[in-house]
Every structure is written in C-alpha cells, then in structure tokens.
Amino acid sequence: MSTSVTITGTGCPIPDGNRAGPGALVRYDDLTLQFDVGRSTVQRLAGANVWIPNLTAAFITHHHSDHLTGLADLILTHWTMDRTDAAPALPIIAPAGPSADYVATVLDGWEADIEVRATHAGRTTRPELDLQTFEIPDHPTEIWRHGEVVVSAGQVRHEPCPNAVGYRVDTPDGSVAISGDTRVCDEVAELAAGVDVLVYEAMRYSFFRDLPPHRQYVMDYHADTHEIGAQAAELGVPTLILTHLIPAPVDAAEKQAYVDEVRAGGYRGELVVADDLFTCAVGTGGLPEVREIVQAAAEQA
Amino acid sequence: MTTTVTITGTGTPLATADRAGAGVLVRHGDTHLQFDAGRATVNRLIAAGSSPADLTALFLTHYHSDHLVGLQDVVLSHWTMDVYNEAEVLPILAPNGPTSRFCERMLDLWDDDLEVRALHNHRDPRPKIDLRGFDTPEEPTTVWSNAEVRVLAAPVRHEPIIGAVGYRIETPDGVVAISGDTVVCDEVAAFAAGADVVVYEALRMDVIARRPPDKRYIMHYHADTRLIGKQMAELDIPVVMLTHLIPAPSNDAEKQPFIDEVREGGYRGTLMVCDDLDTVTLGEDQ
Numbered sequence: 001m002s003t004s005v006t007i008t009g010t011g012c013p014i015p016d017g018n019r020a021g022p023g024a025l026v027r028y029d030d031l032t033l034q035f036d037v038g039r040s041t042v043q044r045l046a047g048a049n050v051w052i053p054n055l056t057a058a059f060i061t062h063h064h065s066d067h068l069t070g071l072a073d074l075i076l077t078h079w080t081m082d083r084t085d086a087a088p089a090l091p092i093i094a095p096a097g098p099s100a101d102y103v104a105t106v107l108d109g110w111e112a113d114i115e116v117r118a119t120h121a122g123r124t125t126r127p128e129l130d131l132q133t134f135e136i137p138d139h140p141t142e143i144w145r146h147g148e149v150v151v152s153a154g155q156v157r158h159e160p161c162p163n164a165v166g167y168r169v170d171t172p173d174g175s176v177a178i179s180g181d182t183r184v185c186d187e188v189a190e191l192a193a194g195v196d197v198l199v200y201e202a203m204r205y206s207f208f209r210d211l212p213p214h215r216q217y218v219m220d221y222h223a224d225t226h227e228i229g230a231q232a233a234e235l236g237v238p239t240l241i242l243t244h245l246i247p248a249p250v251d252a253a254e255k256q257a258y259v260d261e262v263r264a265g266g267y268r269g270e271l272v273v274a275d276d277l278f279t280c281a282v283g284t285g286g287l288p289e290v291r292e293i294v295q296a297a298a299e300q301a
Numbered sequence: 302m303t304t305t306v307t308i309t310g311t312g313t314p315l316a317t318a319d320r321a322g323a324g325v326l327v328r329h330g331d332t333h334l335q336f337d338a339g340r341a342t343v344n345r346l347i348a349a350g351s352s353p354a355d356l357t358a359l360f361l362t363h364y365h366s367d368h369l370v371g372l373q374d375v376v377l378s379h380w381t382m383d384v385y386n387e388a389e390v391l392p393i394l395a396p397n398g399p400t401s402r403f404c405e406r407m408l409d410l411w412d413d414d415l416e417v418r419a420l421h422n423h424r425d426p427r428p429k430i431d432l433r434g435f436d437t438p439e440e441p442t443t444v445w446s447n448a449e450v451r452v453l454a455a456p457v458r459h460e461p462i463i464g465a466v467g468y469r470i471e472t473p474d475g476v477v478a479i480s481g482d483t484v485v486c487d488e489v490a491a492f493a494a495g496a497d498v499v500v501y502e503a504l505r506m507d508v509i510a511r512r513p514p515d516k517r518y519i520m521h522y523h524a525d526t527r528l529i530g531k532q533m534a535e536l537d538i539p540v541v542m543l544t545h546l547i548p549a550p551s552n553d554a555e556k557q558p559f560i561d562e563v564r565e566g567g568y569r570g571t572l573m574v575c576d577d578l579d580t581v582t583l584g585e586d587q
Contacts, residue, residue, distance in 0.1 A: 013381045017348030020341070021374075039374050040321075040341035047318035065377050065414040073322075073340050073370040080314045080366075083516065098413040109406045112399035113366040120461050120518050160421050215384060217422050 002285030003028045003173040005197055007274045008044040009036075010243045013066040020044045020276050022067050022244050024178050024199050027288050028149050028171045034058040034074075035167055035178050041070035042077050047277050051296035053082035057144065059151065060094035061180030062164035063102050072106050079127035080117065089130040093144055095153065097163035100133040136163055140191045148172050154191035156182030158221045166191050174283020181244065183220075184227035189235060196283045198237045200228050201244035202258060202273075208246075222246060225258055229265020239270040239280060249273065304329040304474035304583040306498050308575045309345035310337075311544045314367040321345045321577050323368045323545055325479050325500050329472040332450050335359045335375070336468055336479050342371035343378050349578055353378040358392045358445055360452065362481030363465035364400040373407050380428035381418070390429040394444050396454070396464045401434035437464040441492040449473055455492035457483030459522050467492055474584025482545065484521070485528035490536060498581050499538045501529050502545035503559060503574075509547070523547060526559055530566020540571045540581055550574065 004027045009020030021038015025048055032055050034045070045052060055078060061067060071092070078090045094100040107114075107129060114126055134143045140154035150170045158164035158181045166180040168191050177192035178199045192198045203222035208215065225242075232240045242258055249255040255273040262271055272278060281287050305328045310321030322339015326349055333355050335346070346352055353375045362368060372393075379391050395401040408415075408428060419426030435444050441455040451471045459465035459482045467481040467489060475497035480489055482502055493499050504523035509516075523545075533541050543559055550556040556574040563572055573579060 013378065015343045015347045015352065015378050015382070017344060020344065039371075040344050042316045043318060043321065043341050046316040052316050063413055064418070065374075065381075065411055068414075069374040069377065070340075072373075073366075076366050076370065077314060077316055081316065098417075101413065102410060105410045108410060109403050110366060112364055112403070113369070116461055117365070120522075122515055122518070161417050214423070220421070 001029055001172055002288045003171040003176070003282040004279055004287050005176045005199060005241070005282055006048050006277060006279040007199065007241060007243050008034070008041050008048065008276065009038045010245055010274045010276050011038065011066070011248065012244050012246050014248070015039070016248045018276065019248055021070060023070070024243070025050065026169045026176060026282070027290070028173070029288070031056045031146060031149055033151065033169065036061050036067040037070040037074050038066050039069045042073045044276055046293065048279070049290045049293045051081070051292045052077050053087040054292060054296065055090060056146070057091040057093060059144070059167055060092065060099045060103065061166065062095070062158055062161055063098040064161060064181065067181070068102060071103070072110065075106065075127050075129070076110060079125070083121070085123060085125040089128040091130045091132055093132045093134070095136050095163050095165050096133045099163065100131060103131050104129070136165060140168060152191070154187055156180050156187050157185040158182050161221065168192070168195065171282070173285035176282045179223065181221065182223060184223045184231050189231055192235055192237065195237060197239045197241065197280065198232060198235070199241045199243055200232070202228055202242040203246040204257060204261060206261065218246065225261035226265040229262035229267040232262070233266035233268065237269055239272070240267060241272045241274050241278065241280070243274050245273065302330055302474065303585055304472040304477070305580050306477050306500065306542065307349045307578060307580040308500065308542060308544050309335070309342050309349065309577065310339045311546055311575050311577050312339065312367070312549060313545055313547055315549070317549050319577065320549055322371060324371070325544070326351060327470050327477055329450050329474065332357045332447060334450070334452065334470065337362055337368040338371040338375050339367050340370050343374045345577055352382065354382040354388055356391055357447070358394060360445070360468055361393070361395040361400050361404070362467065363396070363459060363462050364403055365462065365482065368482070369403060372404070373411065376408070376428050376430055377411060383429070386424060388429055390431045392431045392433055392445065394433050394435065396437045396466050397434040398464045400464070401432065404432045437466055441469055453492060456488050457481050458486040458488060459483050462522070469493070469496065472583070480524065482522070483524060485524045485532050490532060493538065494536055496538055497583055498540045498542060499533060500542045500544055501533070503529060503543040504547040505558060505562060507558070507562070519547065526562035527566040530563035530568035533563070534567035534569065538570055540573070541568065542573045542575050542579065542581060544575050546574065
C-alpha cells in the first residue's frame with residue numbers, strides 16, 4: 001500500500017491568482033480524506049484526479065471562512081456529479097461549536113437550486129448532510145477510523161478563534177499531521193510526535209513586524225517560521241510542508257525567505273514551501289497510482 | 302480608454318482542473334463589473350488583475366449553483382481585503398425570486414466567522430453589500446449605470462428555471478452581450494443585436510444526444526452550437542466567445558468540433574472556444 005498527502009490549497013483569506021484556499025488531501029488505497037475546504041477546493045480535487053462522488057470524508061479544523069468557503073460547492077458537486085444516485089452522503093467531520101454549527105447550515109439557501117436540478121434530471125436523491133461532530137479533546141484522540149486508517153484530532157491554539165483543531169492520520173505506511181491554523185505550541189508537538197510528514201501553516205512574523213500596528217493582529221494566532229523550525233527540529237520530523245503562506249510568495253526569492261527562517265530556527269530535514277497540488281509520499285510505501293477521474297469517466301460513458 | 306471582456310470561468314457544475322465556474326468580468330477604466338460568480342471566481346479575478354475589492358458591481362443571471370457557489374467568497378473577500386475600512390459598498394444585482402432570496406440569506410451562515418474576525422481586528426462585522434433585486438423584465442431594461450457604462454438585463458429561456466436573465470453592457474467602446482444560461486432564442490437576439498462581442502454558453506447536441514434518454518435533459522435548456530452559429534450570423538456579430546462548455550474540451554482537438562458546428566450554422570466572424578481568462582479588448586487605438 002501507499003499513502004500520500006496533497007496540498008489542495010496553499011492560500012489564505014487574501015486571494016491569490018494561483019493559490020486555492022486551505023486544504024490537504026490524504027490518500028490511502030481507495031480512501032480519500034480531505035482536510036478543510038477553502039476556495040476552489042473542488043477544482044483542485046479535480047486537479048488531483050479525485051472523482052468528487054468518490055471522496056471518502058471531509059474534516060474541518062475551525063470555522064474561519066477561508067477554510068470553509070468551498071464546502072457548499074463540495075457537497076453540491078458530490079451530488080451533482082453522482083448521476084447514478086449511488087454515492088452515500090459525504091461525511092463531514094467537525095469539532096462541536098461554531099464549525100459544526102456552520103456545517104449544519106451549509107445547504108441553507110440552496111433549496112431552490114437543488115429542487116430544480118433534481119426535478120429536471122429525474123434524480124431520486126437530494127444532497128444530504130452527514131455531519132459528525134466531536135468534542136475538542138484535551139489530548140490527541142481518535143475521532144474516525146476505517147480499517148487500518150485512523151484520524152485523530154488534537155486541539156491547537158488559534159485564539160480568539162475558539163475550538164480549533166489539527167489532525168493526524170495514521171496508516172500502515174506512516175503518519176501525517178496537519179496543523180490547521182495555530183500558533184506554534186505544545187499541542188502541535190503532541191499531535192505531530194513521530195510523524196513522517198508535518199503540514200504546517202506558516203507566517204513570516206519578520207514581514208508583519210514592519211507593517212502598521214493595526215495590521216499586526218494576525219501575529220497573535222499564526223505560526224512563525226522561526227518557531228516552526230525550532231519545533232520541527234526538536235520533533236525530528238523528516239518532512240515539513242509549509243502552507244497557508246502569509247505573505248503568499250510569488251517567486252523563488254520570496255519562498256527562499258521562508259526556507260531561510262525555518263532553517264534559522266534549526267530545522268535540517270526535508271522542507272517544502274508548497275504550491276497548490278504539491279504531493280508527497282507518507283512513510284515507506286511510495287506514491288499511490290491514481291487514475292480515478294479517467295476510470296470514473298470511462299464507467300459513466 | 303478601452304473595454305475588456307474576460308471570461309473568469311468557462312466551466313460547468315462538473316469539476317475540472319482548469320475551468321473555474323461560470324463568470325465574466327467586463328472592465329472599462331475603473332469600472333469593474335462581474336457577471337455570475339461560480340467556483341474559483343476569486344482566484345480568477347486576481348489572476349485577471351482585478352480583485353473582489355475592485356468590483357464596482359456584481360450581476361447574477363440565475364440561481365443554479367454553478368453560477369453562485371463563489372459568491373459568498375467574493376463578498377467575504379471584499380470585506381476581508383478591506384483592511385483600511387474604505388471600500389465602497391458593492392451592489393449585487395439579481396433577478397427577484399430564488400436568486401435574490403439566495404443573496405438575502407447567504408451571509409447568515411457566516412455570522413460566527415465575521416464576528417470573530419471583527420473582534421480580532423476591530424472592524425464592523427458586516428460586509429458592505431447592497432442587494433438590488435429587480436423583476437425580470439420582458440424587454441432589455443437598464444438595471445445599473447454610471448457616467449459611462451450602462452447595464453441592461455433581459456429575459457432568456459432556461460426553463461425549468463424561471464426568471465433567468467442575460468445582460469447587455471454598453472460602454473463608449475462598444476457593446477457586450479452575455480447570454481447567461483439559455484437556449485438559442487429570440488430573447489437573446491433582442492439584447493445581442495448590434496453587440497461587438499457576444500459571450501455565449503455552448504453545448505454540443507451531437508454529444509449529449511448520444512446519451513441514454515434519461516441523461517439528455519440538459520439539451521432542453523442550453524444553447525446548441527449550430528443554432529448559435531446561425532443566430533450570430535444573422536445578427537452579424539463580429540466576435541463570439543463560447544463558454545460554459547459542454548462537454549468541457551481538454552485540448553484543441555476537442556475544441557475543434559465546437560468551431561466546426563458553429564461554422565456549419567453559418568457564422569463567419571471571430572470565434573473563440575474560451576479557456577479561463579481569455580480576453581477581448583474593445584476600443585483599442587485604431
């Protein structure tokens with residue numbers, strides 16, 4: 001078997017021409033697990049060759065809009081593309097609180113669209129919400145399992161945004177942790193201990209210190225590149241992927257600034273300043289072979 | 302001064318890697334007008350050199366989700382990007398009915414997000430939008446204007462959707478017509494007459510007619526390539542941009558049948574089977 005992680009979106013709320021909103025896709029065998037669903041996620045999933053009705057589940061880290069604005073599209077498209085009415089509802093797993101509250105209402109407003117499509121196409125199903133919630137655990141805790149694949153949630157520190165979590169996926173090949181939005185903190189260290197790949201949100205505090213005081217508030221709740229480097233070095237993480245990049249780098253020189261700062265923090269492992277659809281293997285199994293869209297399209301033809 | 306027409310999304314509900322959801326951006330100087338806001342519209346606005354914060358007004362054609370799923374992101378980004386709190390209110394024009402009702406409710410879901418952001422950055426937590434519903438007119442009718450640009454809405458035929466509209470944009474450089482989703486019909490001819498550019502949704506009947514009978518229903522409410530060619534020839538439109546492409550072509554060979562069929566319909570003008578961000582400019586120094 002093989003396990004991979006693909007960054008479906010490396011952006012943040014401030015839009016960029018090439019960076020979709022936050023999201024990461026973990027694949028193992030036929031399992032496809034999406035973590036957060038920012039702007040343009042559906043398009044990036046197509047770019048990663050995921051046939052949307054085949055998506056296994058989506059997990060939400062917190063309720064900031066940049067992590068959620070693609071969710072209505074994902075649920076609607078999961079249904080629209082499933083012309084055989086065969087796909088089960090897409091499970092959405094979210095921490096109790098504002099994230100789950102948002103998910104519970106995400107289809108509000110789309111009733112007229114759904115009804116006119118369903119009637120016209122003779123569909124026997126409607127998009128349904130399969131919302132599964134969990135209480136924020138004090139320590140990383142299993143919240144979802146399928147066979148040998150376990151997803152754990154751990155609290156992170158994104159105040160004033162409450163109830164934010166990161167996730168960890170363990171498969172027979174290895175482990176990947178996804179920080180969600182957070183400061184560098186002990187909670188992330190606990191979640192990411194022993195992983196093969198750590199997907200970390202990253203902000204260059206050095207950039208924001210030069211901005212006017214009223215722009216500096218984002219430094220309260222994001223992960224500084226230097227501190228990421230120090231923590232990842234202590235953890236001995238083999239591969240570190242930076243995403244949710246603030247400020248968004250537009251060329252190699254601007255990416256290099258991230259690298260330099262993480263290295264200055266002490267990290268010596270494999271380091272990636274990700275662009276959308278960056279993919280790497282998790283653990284020892286190599287990259288999964290993916291022909292999902294081609295196969296699904298052939299089956300539908 | 303020039304007027305540009307940029308297709309922000311050439312896709313449909315079916316997800317493809319390179320085609321954003323439905324949308325067209327028309328610019329004349331500082332006037333930036335966005336028509337529909339499908340999937341990934343915000344990414345495409347930035348790539349086109351505009352931005353949610355630069356929009357002067359936003360217009361919706363109908364309430365199908367592929368034309369609306371990017372709207373909340375446009376509105377939230379318009380607010381998020383306004384870090385100095387000096388953005389103008391963004392008018393959103395929509396036909397009354399399900400489309401305007403969607404807009405009325407779309408921000409309710411984001412209360413918690415807006416509140417926590419506002420608390421943190423000391424902002425008014427309400428995005429600055431001004432929803433202006435209009436009754437779908439029977440004839441092309443002005444729904445928005447400023448000193449140089451006028452936008453008319455007109456009915457199109459997208460049943461079972463009721464109240465769908467297309468738009469006609471008049472600037473000092475010329476006239477642009479945007480079909481919205483529709484069959485080829487006299488209603489489109491009424492507002493596309495005399496246009497310099499027509500942005501037309503396009504579907505290849507040859508392909509869809511081969512589907513099993515219960516999968517052909519979309520034939521009944523989209524614009525057939527041959528009929529587009531016939532109508533655009535009759536109207537003598539100089540430039541036709543095809544979008545909302547069904548089936549989505551993934552290379553030039555798959556684009557060619559769109560061209561062939563429109564030509565069979567009789568059209569001889571400039572014809573583009575568009576990719577995202579394809580742009581036509583009117584009023585260049587001539």
